Amino acid sequence: MTPKKTHREGQTSRKDENGAENEIPRRDQGTMAGQAPQPDADSAGVAAVADVQADALAVRLEEAQNRADEYLDGLQRERAAFQNYKKRIERERAEQSQSVSGDLLLRLLPTLDDFYRAMDAVPEGGRDQWFEGVALILRKLERFLADEGVVEIEALGQPFDPAFHEAIGMDAGSGAESGTITQVLQRGYRLGDRVLRPALV
Numbered sequence: 001m002t003p004k005k006t007h008r009e010g011q012t013s014r015k016d017e018n019g020a021e022n023e024i025p026r027r028d029q030g031t032m033a034g035q036a037p038q039p040d041a042d043s044a045g046v047a048a049v050a051d052v053q054a055d056a057l058a059v060r061l062e063e064a065q066n067r068a069d070e071y072l073d074g075l076q077r078e079r080a081a082f083q084n085y086k087k088r089i090e091r092e093r094a095e096q097s098q099s100v101s102g103d104l105l106l107r108l109l110p111t112l113d114d115f116y117r118a119m120d121a122v123p124e125g126g127r128d129q130w131f132e133g134v135a136l137i138l139r140k141l142e143r144f145l146a147d148e149g150v151v152e153i154e155a156l157g158q159p160f161d162p163a164f165h166e167a168i169g170m171d172a173g174s175g176a177e178s179g180t181i182t183q184v185l186q187r188g189y190r191l192g193d194r195v196l197r198p199a200l201v
Helices: 042-120 127-146
Strands: 011-016 022-024 149-152 189-191 192-199
Touching: 042 127, 042 189, 042 192, 127 149
Parallel strands: none
Antiparallel strands: 011 022, 149 189, 189 192
């Protein structure tokens, strides 16, 4: 006799091709095919907590973005203010340097006037090598002033302009148009937009 084969609870058996019985686990009734597991209360609570945390994180992220925008705007304003300050300082330095240079060049103008008067006083027949040497020195002085930006103010034959000319008399017998400069008594000079000395007419 053969012992009777028993099956564990929850299992069934079936015969294979050779006649041997194989145990087959029985499906749990709560997880039958076609049925989805029902969510429990714990899952719903976890989802609610996750939503609250996500909302709080979004609020904190928005606040951080707003602060970053404020910091960036402040930084840009400070940079613009610094650039304006730098340009203003550079402009003031340039104006100060030009003012100092102008004052120094202004002190050279009487020496230049003396050279012109000395040259004009030499008669045509007396212009020898000494005269040529003095003329060379005069040309060097004129070139130095030109290199420093000093420009002679045009006056002879020009309309009178009180910004550049200083009149000391009227020439009624010249026959020139009224307001036209007919004689220059002393040359005038300017340095950029600054008038070092107006032309005396």
